[in-house]
Amino acid sequence: xxxxxxxxxxxxxxxxxxxxxxxxxxxxxxxxxxxxxxxxxxxxxxxxxxxxxxxxxxxxxxxxxxxxxxxxxxxxxxxxxxxxxxxxxxxxxxxxxxxxxxxxxxxxxxxxxxxxxxxxxxxxxxxxxxxxxxxxxxxxxxxxxxxxxxxxxxxxxxxxxxxxxxxxxxxxxxxxxxxxxxxxxxxxxxxxxxxxxxx
Numbered sequence: 023x024x025x026x027x028x029x030x031x032x033x034x035x036x037x038x039x040x041x042x043x044x045x046x047x048x049x050x051x052x053x054x055x056x057x058x059x060x061x062x063x064x065x066x067x068x069x070x071x072x073x074x075x076x077x078x079x080x081x082x083x084x085x086x087x088x089x090x091x092x093x094x095x096x097x098x099x100x101x102x103x104x105x106x107x108x109x110x111x112x113x114x115x116x117x118x119x120x121x122x123x124x125x126x127x128x129x130x131x132x133x134x135x136x137x138x139x140x141x142x143x144x145x146x147x148x149x150x151x152x153x154x155x156x157x158x159x160x161x162x163x164x165x166x167x168x169x170x171x172x173x174x175x176x177x178x179x180x181x182x183x184x185x186x187x188x189x190x191x192x193x194x195x196x197x198x199x200x201x202x203x204x205x206x207x208x209x210x211x212x213x214x215x216x217x218x219x220x221x
Contacts, residue, residue, distance in 0.1 A: 050091060050092070050111070050114070051092040051095075052089050052091050052107055053080050053083070053089055053090050056076055056090065056092050056100070056102065058076060058092075058095075058099055058100050059075065060073055060074060060076060060079075060099045061073070061076055061079050061090070061092070061099050061101070061102040062099050062100070062102065063079050063082070063090075063103075064101060065103075065104050066086070066088060066103075066104050066105050073099055079102060079104075082104065083104045086104060088104050088105055088106055089104070089105065089106065089107040089110075090102050090103075091103050091104075091105060091107060091110055129154075129159045130159070130160045130161075130162050130213070131154040131159045131161050131162070132161075132162045132163075132164060133147050133150060133151050133161055133162070133164070133187075134147075134164050134165075134166060135147060135163065135164065135165045135166070135183060135184070135187060137165065137166070137167060137168070137179075137183065144186065144190065147187065148187060148190045148194070151187075151191055151214075152191060152194055155191075155195060155197065155214070156195070156216065158216070160200060160213055161213065161215070162212075163184060163187060163188075163211065163212050163214065164206075164209055164210070164211045165180055165210045165211075166208055166209040167180060167208060167209040167210070168208075180209075180210055181203065181210070184203060184212060188212075188214070191214070195216065196216065196217040196218075197214050197215065197216060198215060198217040199214055200213045200214060200215045201213040
């Protein structure tokens, strides 16, 4: 059963929690940990070089100052790649982190703005949004509109107000718009996420 809330009882910050299964990281077999007697080898450039006995494949990798890493065991013989083990683990962990952010536990944090909000209150909302974004959350920004303010909709002061909030946030950290500004419920909403910093 839904309850109606008046404007004064609406909190400035809200949370929507979407739970998903935990992503498990599979074990990586390298060099002598590989159990197969022969393997199909891919070189450091991603090219297939053929099928070799395991000992010979490890020897080829060692001669290049690299490691032999099993990347799949479903094939017969299993596929192994000659590459740097440390770099391989780094990229695998990075992919897992990105995957976890998307599938393990996704939160949409809500920030509510008011039509006549003071610069000080806007700064507080901005700092709160940044804390959420730094933790990997998405942020849904809502500008509540009343009466004649609704006539302003996507043009004029209402749009400028959200634009100011986005600028203040962007001045402190890189962001990108996940969903463009739209009319929704009792006001305007937009969803933002933290943008990846360019190296």
